[in-house]
Amino acid sequence: MTTTGCQIAVVGAGPVGLALGLHAAQRLPNAQITLFDARPVDRDVAADPRTLALSLGSVQMLQRLGAWPADAAQPITEVHVSQQPPSWGEAEVRLRADELGVPQLGAVLSYGALVAPLQAAWLARAAQQPERLHTRFGTPVAALKAEGDGVEVDAGIAERFDLVVVAEGGVFADQTRKALTGDYGQTAWVGTATLEGATPGTAFERFTRHGPAALLPLPPHADGRARAALVWCVPTAADPVRELTAAQRLAVLNTIFPAAAGRVVELSPLKDFTLGLNAERTLVSGRTVRIGNAAQTLHPVAGQGLNLGLRDAHELVSALRWTPDIRLALQRVEWTRAPDRWSTIATTDFLARSFTWKLPGAATARGLGLAALQALPPVKGWLARRMMFGGR
Numbered sequence: 001m002t003t004t005g006c007q008i009a010v011v012g013a014g015p016v017g018l019a020l021g022l023h024a025a026q027r028l029p030n031a032q033i034t035l036f037d038a039r040p041v042d043r044d045v046a047a048d049p050r051t052l053a054l055s056l057g058s059v060q061m062l063q064r065l066g067a068w069p070a071d072a073a074q075p076i077t078e079v080h081v082s083q084q085p086p087s088w089g090e091a092e093v094r095l096r097a098d099e100l101g102v103p104q105l106g107a108v109l110s111y112g113a114l115v116a117p118l119q120a121a122w123l124a125r126a127a128q129q130p131e132r133l134h135t136r137f138g139t140p141v142a143a144l145k146a147e148g149d150g151v152e153v154d155a156g157i158a159e160r161f162d163l164v165v166v167a168e169g170g171v172f173a174d175q176t177r178k179a180l181t182g183d184y185g186q187t188a189w190v191g192t193a194t195l196e197g198a199t200p201g202t203a204f205e206r207f208t209r210h211g212p213a214a215l216l217p218l219p220p221h222a223d224g225r226a227r228a229a230l231v232w233c234v235p236t237a238a239d240p241v242r243e244l245t246a247a248q249r250l251a252v253l254n255t256i257f258p259a260a261a262g263r264v265v266e267l268s269p270l271k272d273f274t275l276g277l278n279a280e281r282t283l284v285s286g287r288t289v290r291i292g293n294a295a296q297t298l299h300p301v302a303g304q305g306l307n308l309g310l311r312d313a314h315e316l317v318s319a320l321r322w323t324p325d326i327r328l329a330l331q332r333v334e335w336t337r338a339p340d341r342w343s344t345i346a347t348t349d350f351l352a353r354s355f356t357w358k359l360p361g362a363a364t365a366r367g368l369g370l371a372a373l374q375a376l377p378p379v380k381g382w383l384a385r386r387m388m389f390g391g392r
Contacts, residue, residue: 012168169293198262
């Protein structure tokens with residue numbers, strides 16, 4: 001089966017699924033593409049406040065798709081990673097966009113601010129080419145069944161496709177367990193903080209004895225006050241956050257982050273999420289490909305989950321564009337994505353598990369590692385490029 005004129009089903013209209021659909025519509029002009037999602041098309045996705053952190057490579061991909069909402073995004077121009085005393089000194093690593101010769105390291109925006117323009121762009125393109133681009137919102141997919149050189153999609157009626165891409169992931173707690181899975185015994189508390197004296201455009205990640213905590217810059221309030229998305233990871237079994245009052249949470253947060261992060265003066269209600277690793281061994285199974293959270297759900301410590309999914313989507317479309325045979329194209333995807341995918345999974349898993357180790361000197365070793373990284377500009381630059389563009 002060749003990729004020319006093939007019928008592709010995309011299951012899931014989140015940021016990864018929509019980006020894949022748009023990219024495929026641009027680069028595979030003869031393909032028939034059908035996008036499925038359980039949510040109704042008229043649901044207001046723009047109001048979803050969840051926070052997304054995107055690398056520069058992801059921003060550039062969305063810009064090429066004509067769906068990057070620049071006015072709703074806060075560029076990240078510096079990343080500050082440090083470890084909270086009283087462990088080994090005030091070890092820190094600073095990554096700056098100007099030192100790396102790029103306009104920004106990435107950007108932060110709400111889920112709704114990204115998905116709404118992506119969905120609008122898809123619907124507009126589908127309206128222009130209704131003979132080959134099809135939208136099935138409000139249509140949950142109940143089952144997938146391999147059928148020869150294709151896949152049968154059960155979404156109320158059975159339809160056969162040459163290729164199915166599953167981009168419907170969800171959160172760790174609600175997922176069916178995959179081949180590689182593990183609960184980190186950690187909870188992420190997430191919300192929005194209002195700051196005084198914040199450093200504009202700087203993202204802060206702080207390693208604490210309980211786990212990593214991060215403040216990611218958001219577009220400011222209408223009155224100009226600084227905002228940041230908070231991700232606060234703590235042990236589930238001895239959760240130091242759950243029983244705190246709002247005032248107590250504010251007080252604790254202001255002891256965690258360095259002075260350059262500013263002072264947290266307001267905090268939205270926090271939501272908690274169980275953290276774990278849940279990954280498939282392979283992206284490809286027959287004529288079904290899983291990307292994004294459907295392929296791997298990661299700990300947020302490195303902020304790479306969505307970026308990895310967007311790179312999956314880009315490489316899949318590139319393979320289908322340049323390799324005429326679908327079987328060979330999927331083999332190419334499996335091989336070319338493996339180094340980036342597995343190095344990202346391994347690095348994230350190592351960092352996440354390091355906070356559960358009770359070894360003497362673990363915090364000191366982490367502090368020494370940060371200090372060494374800051375002192376080695378070539379290594380720091382290599383790491384920054386990996387964070388921005390993945391393993392190219």
